[in-house]
Amino acid sequence: MDFADLTAAERQALQHCEHAILGRESPLRLDCGVELAGHRVAYKTWGTLNAARSNAVLICHALTLDQFVIGTHPVTGKPGWWDTLVGPGKVLDPARYFIVCANVLGGCMGSTGPQDRDPATGQAWNLRFPVVTIGDMVRAQAALLDHLGIPDLFCVIGGSMGGMQVLEWCASFPKRVFAAVPVACAARHSAQNIAFHEVGRQAVMADPDWREGDYRQHNTVPARGLAVARMTAHITYLSELALQRKFGRALQNRDAPGFGFDADFQVESYLRHQGATFVDRFDPNSYLYITRAMDYFDLAGAHGGTLANAFRGTHTRFCVMSFTSDWLFPTRESREIVHALNAVAANVSFVEIDSDKGHDAFLLDEPEMFRTLGGFLKGAAAARGLPEAG
Amino acid sequence: MDFADLTAAERQALQHCEHAILGRESPLRLDCGVELAGHRVAYKTWGTLNAARSNAVLICHALTLDQFVIGTHPVTGKPGWWDTLVGPGKVLDPARYFIVCANVLGGCMGSTGPQDRDPATGQAWNLRFPVVTIGDMVRAQAALLDHLGIPDLFCVIGGSMGGMQVLEWCASFPKRVFAAVPVACAARHSAQNIAFHEVGRQAVMADPDWREGDYRQHNTVPARGLAVARMTAHITYLSELALQRKFGRALQNRDAPGFGFDADFQVESYLRHQGATFVDRFDPNSYLYITRAMDYFDLAGAHGGTLANAFRGTHTRFCVMSFTSDWLFPTRESREIVHALNAVAANVSFVEIDSDKGHDAFLLDEPEMFRTLGGFLKGAAAARGLPEAG
Numbered sequence: 001m002d003f004a005d006l007t008a009a010e011r012q013a014l015q016h017c018e019h020a021i022l023g024r025e026s027p028l029r030l031d032c033g034v035e036l037a038g039h040r041v042a043y044k045t046w047g048t049l050n051a052a053r054s055n056a057v058l059i060c061h062a063l064t065l066d067q068f069v070i071g072t073h074p075v076t077g078k079p080g081w082w083d084t085l086v087g088p089g090k091v092l093d094p095a096r097y098f099i100v101c102a103n104v105l106g107g108c109m110g111s112t113g114p115q116d117r118d119p120a121t122g123q124a125w126n127l128r129f130p131v132v133t134i135g136d137m138v139r140a141q142a143a144l145l146d147h148l149g150i151p152d153l154f155c156v157i158g159g160s161m162g163g164m165q166v167l168e169w170c171a172s173f174p175k176r177v178f179a180a181v182p183v184a185c186a187a188r189h190s191a192q193n194i195a196f197h198e199v200g201r202q203a204v205m206a207d208p209d210w211r212e213g214d215y216r217q218h219n220t221v222p223a224r225g226l227a228v229a230r231m232t233a234h235i236t237y238l239s240e241l242a243l244q245r246k247f248g249r250a251l252q253n254r255d256a257p258g259f260g261f262d263a264d265f266q267v268e269s270y271l272r273h274q275g276a277t278f279v280d281r282f283d284p285n286s287y288l289y290i291t292r293a294m295d296y297f298d299l300a301g302a303h304g305g306t307l308a309n310a311f312r313g314t315h316t317r318f319c320v321m322s323f324t325s326d327w328l329f330p331t332r333e334s335r336e337i338v339h340a341l342n343a344v345a346a347n348v349s350f351v352e353i354d355s356d357k358g359h360d361a362f363l364l365d366e367p368e369m370f371r372t373l374g375g376f377l378k379g380a381a382a383a384r385g386l387p388e389a390g
Numbered sequence: 391m392d393f394a395d396l397t398a399a400e401r402q403a404l405q406h407c408e409h410a411i412l413g414r415e416s417p418l419r420l421d422c423g424v425e426l427a428g429h430r431v432a433y434k435t436w437g438t439l440n441a442a443r444s445n446a447v448l449i450c451h452a453l454t455l456d457q458f459v460i461g462t463h464p465v466t467g468k469p470g471w472w473d474t475l476v477g478p479g480k481v482l483d484p485a486r487y488f489i490v491c492a493n494v495l496g497g498c499m500g501s502t503g504p505q506d507r508d509p510a511t512g513q514a515w516n517l518r519f520p521v522v523t524i525g526d527m528v529r530a531q532a533a534l535l536d537h538l539g540i541p542d543l544f545c546v547i548g549g550s551m552g553g554m555q556v557l558e559w560c561a562s563f564p565k566r567v568f569a570a571v572p573v574a575c576a577a578r579h580s581a582q583n584i585a586f587h588e589v590g591r592q593a594v595m596a597d598p599d600w601r602e603g604d605y606r607q608h609n610t611v612p613a614r615g616l617a618v619a620r621m622t623a624h625i626t627y628l629s630e631l632a633l634q635r636k637f638g639r640a641l642q643n644r645d646a647p648g649f650g651f652d653a654d655f656q657v658e659s660y661l662r663h664q665g666a667t668f669v670d671r672f673d674p675n676s677y678l679y680i681t682r683a684m685d686y687f688d689l690a691g692a693h694g695g696t697l698a699n700a701f702r703g704t705h706t707r708f709c710v711m712s713f714t715s716d717w718l719f720p721t722r723e724s725r726e727i728v729h730a731l732n733a734v735a736a737n738v739s740f741v742e743i744d745s746d747k748g749h750d751a752f753l754l755d756e757p758e759m760f761r762t763l764g765g766f767l768k769g770a771a772a773a774r775g776l777p778e779a780g
Contacts, residue, residue: 032649131649191633191657192625198658199621201651202665206614208598224596231589232622235582240717243581249688257686259422259521261591261678265685267581268588275592288651295655296647298639327630327717 005117005124007216009075009281013109016074017044017067022143028105031296034130038119041144042110043067043102046086047094049150055386056150057092058141059101060158060165063233063290064282066109067101075109076281084365091374096386097154104165105140106132106290108283115216115283126285127213134161134297138168142176152176154384155377159183159362160329161290164297167337170318171299171310179317179380181373184326184362186333187307187340188298193328196236197291200229204284213285226284227275234274239325239358243267300340307340314341317383318348319376321362321369328359349376395507395514397606399465399671403499406464407434407457412533418495421686424520428509431534432500433457433492436476437484439540445776446540447482448531449491450548450555453623453680454672456499457491465499466671474755481764486776487544494555495530496522496680498673505606505673516675517603524551524687528558532566542566544774545767549573549752550719551680554687557727560708561689561700569707569770571763574716574752576723577697577730578688583718586626587681590619594674603675616674617665624664629715629748633657690730697730704731707773708738709766711752711759718749739766 003011019042022028027037044067049056059069059082066073070080070087086092092099103111106129114129145153156169156177163185170180189197204210207225211218235243247267251257254264263269303309318341322334331352341348351372355361362369381388393401409432412418417427434457439446449459449472456463460470460477476482482489493501496519504519535543546559546567553575560570579587594600597615601608625633637657641647644654653659693699708731712724721742731738743758745751752759771778 127651131651188639190630191637191639191655192628192630194639194655195621195625195633195657195661198653198655198661199618199625202614202621202662203593203596203618205651206593206618207596224592228589228593228596228618231585231592235585235589238582240580240582240720243585247581249578249581249584249691261517261521261595261682263588265581265584265588267585271585271588272592292651301639330630 007108007115007283010108010110010115012074013066013068013103014042017042017110019043019110020144020147022140022147028136028140028143030130030136031133032130036112036130039105039112039140040110040116041102041105041112041140043100043144044069046070046099047097049098049148053149053151054154054384055097056145056153057097057099058145058153058156058169059086059099060141060156060162061101061104062158062160062162063294064278064287066107067103068109069099069101081363085370085373091370091377096381096388100144100148100150102141102144104137104290106137106286106293108286111140113283114213114285114289124214124217126216129285129289131292132289133293134164134168135172135302137293138165138172141165142173145176153178154386155179155181155380157181157183160185160359161294164294167299167310170314170316171303174314174316177316178384179319179377181319181321181376182337183321183369184323184329184359186329187310187337188300189295190333194295196232197295199232201288201291203228203232204288210284215284221279222284223279226279226282226287229287230278231271231275234271236328237358237360239327239356241325241356242358245356307336308343311341311344311346314344314346316346317380318346319373320348320350321372322352323355323357323359323361324352325356326359326361397498397505397673400498400500400505402464403456403493404432407432407500409433409500410534410537412530412537418526418530418533420520420526421523422520426502426520429495429502429530430500430506431492431495431502431530433490433534434459436460436489437487439488439538443539443541444544444774445487446535446543447487447489448535448543448546448559449476449489450531450546450552451491451494452548452550452552453684454668454677456497457493458499459489459491471753475760475763481760481767486771486778490534490538490540492531492534494527494680496527496676496683498676501530503673504603504675504679514604514607516606519675519679521682522679523683524554524558525562527683528555528562531555532563535566543568544776545569545571545770547571547573550575550749551684554684557689557700560704560706561693564704564706567706568774569709569767571709571711571766572727573711573759574713574719574749576719577690577700577727579685580723584685586622587685589622591678591681593618593622594678600674605674611669612674613669616669616672616677619677620668621661621665624661626718627748627750629717629746631715631746632748635746697726698733701731701734701736704734704736706736707770708736709763710738710740711762712742713745713747713749713751714742715746716749716751
């Protein structure tokens with residue numbers, strides 16, 4: 001395949017992972033009605049699929065993350081985003097499980113997204129790329145599992161938008177999911193969260209360098225707009241207490257306020273850095289598409305307005321987790337999932353983890369999360385008849 | 391005075407209010423060290439100062455509000471922002487009180503701000519305008535009271551940034567304040583609030599039409615940047631529950647999602663409208679300056695790190711109010727003020743008002759706020775020996 005059209009980051013990503021071209025024979029029909037044929041799914045795997053093909057774990061990534069769950073990221077050079085959870089001797093041990101993580105449809109780390117060419121026209125999709133949904137992402141993952149010869153998953157796990165995918169998996173492919181772990185998520189995106197996403201999109205689209213989405217063809221980058229979008233979003237990933245503890249009103253490299261608009265405060269300097277580095281690793285159009293997919297997520301809405309209907313008849317074992325200081329996906333949202341699962345007598349355990357680190361807690365060193373997940377997986381693996389690692 | 395240089399909005403505002411040119415003989419020395427001489431303060435008054443000059447009430451406005459507390463706003467055509475509280479038969483009745491409200495220093499409704507000319511150079515200040523503080527705003531108000539012949543205030547009241555000014559009044563001019571009502575505010579701006587302000591400023595400054603602050607001289611308006619700043623801020627003024635109740639996931643003028651980036655959801659349409667209308671009434675540079683003033687506010691920091699020191703020896707009667715769903719200035723922040731006042735044995739009452747409307751509750755129809763304030767003012771007026779209205 002010719003990657004010449006892709007961004008430098010995507011080319012680099014694809015050199016450090018596997019990819020599959022899917023949907024050539026039976027195209028992926030998107031929720032918006034468009035059919036995608038021959039779309040690319042970039043993915044990583046760790047461990048070995050056992051003979052019974054019963055030990056596969058699918059990790060679903062969040063909005064701006066990707067398939068580089070562990071190890072050094074080929075683009076950013078940073079450690080993998082779930083290094084704490086995945087690896088030898090860790091809760092998700094490749095010695096025991098065959099672990100898969102794929103870049104979502106619409107993403108910018110190797111899977112097909114707005115930066116690709118429309119095969120019908122030979123032109124870059126950009127904003128003409130069809131709007132994708134969480135359901136579309138999950139169907140693309142299901143096609144990848146078919147391609148990999150994985151009939152069903154021992155476990156599907158993810159946080160934030162990854163958790164939305166977990167819920168969608170359980171609703172769309174209940175027989176292919178033995179155990180499910182939706183973390184720090186919701187069954188529908190709230191008005192406030194849609195509002196924050198809209199601000200981010202408006203920031204990108206307000207940047208004249210965005211060029212109605214055709215920035216690559218104009219050799220521009222809407223870097224300022226994307227940075228502002230990231231800064232706003234980043235605040236929502238933390239908690240007020242975490243910001244207060246980490247920065248408070250401490251000044252950056254100065255003893256007294258500068259009486260100007262430089263980054264006087266450490267928290268300003270930190271946010272500016274978050275904005276600036278994000279631009280180096282994430283595609284602006286992809287940011288529009290993936291935030292939109294989250295906005296559209298409404299599992300109850302897709303099941304006659306009753307969330308329990310999404311899970312009726314399920315045999316999946318659920319472990320739902322939330323964090324006390326997460327105000328983006330507050331515990332209340334997780335409780336709604338649990339109530340819906342209880343209403344259909346599903347096998348569900350729920351833990352609200354005490355943490356002051358906000359939404360990002362699911363990516364951090366949270367021993368209670370590891371313990372909870374370890375215990376849940378141990379029980380599920382025993383029920384599934386998986387031998388212990390090593 | 392020649393208003394030809396001013397913005398159309400400012401000229402219109404000045405035609406509908408009073409103004410004073412202050413500091414000609416003794417310049418206003420700002421916290422940053424700059425001295426302002428001959429600065430303009432635009433203000434409105436209602437009622438009559440009694441013979442004892444003991445019935446003056448100063449209302450301090452919030453970030454994007456102004457001196458048009460009641461009546462039709464000359465620029466926006468909308469009702470005054472505290473129409474619920476001020477007027478005949480209302481809690482602040484001009485028949486009883488002489489009510490004053492001045493546009494803050496750095497503002498854009500008639501008081502001197504970045505849009506004015508630097509008298510030293512004859513050039514527009516723009517970003518060369520000195521950074522002002524809450525303390526500077528209050529000193530400008532004190533000079534206005536001198537000008538109006540008001541020795542001391544029966545009451546100073548305000549919400550949000552207005553509440554910060556109330557606290558600053560009590561700390562800087564304790565003998566000039568008989569009663570004080572800081573509403574929905576804090577004694578210092580939190581890291582999270584600085585972060586949100588910084589995002590807003592970055593959005594303005596990222597707009598190429600901002601032109602390093604010289605947009606008027608270039609006949610441009612950084613409208614897109616200012617709109618994004620307003621959209622972000624507006625989310626923080628509401629509560630998640632208020633957004634959910636008001637909009638939820640309701641679609642705007644359509645039955646099904648549009649699978650695009652138009653304002654599919656009502657909450658998006660609402661936010662876009664908030665952003666667009668703000669641009670018509672507020673000056674982008676002024677937005678930078680006033681948000682900065684709030685960021686710099688730290689009353690404990692200015693008093694040796696101990697908030698109680700700011701109030702030591704006070705004889706002012708305080709009524710502190712917060713709202714349960716206000717996450718911008720949560721009740722915790724008001725409690726810190728109350729604790730500091732208790733530590734110096736001040737006369738203080740505190741009410742947390744149950745409301746799901748978020749920070750903006752202080753501007754809305756909140757009967758418990760009116761009752762609390764009415765009771766407090768009644769007692770204070772009796773202690774002050776003010777006759778009842780009518």
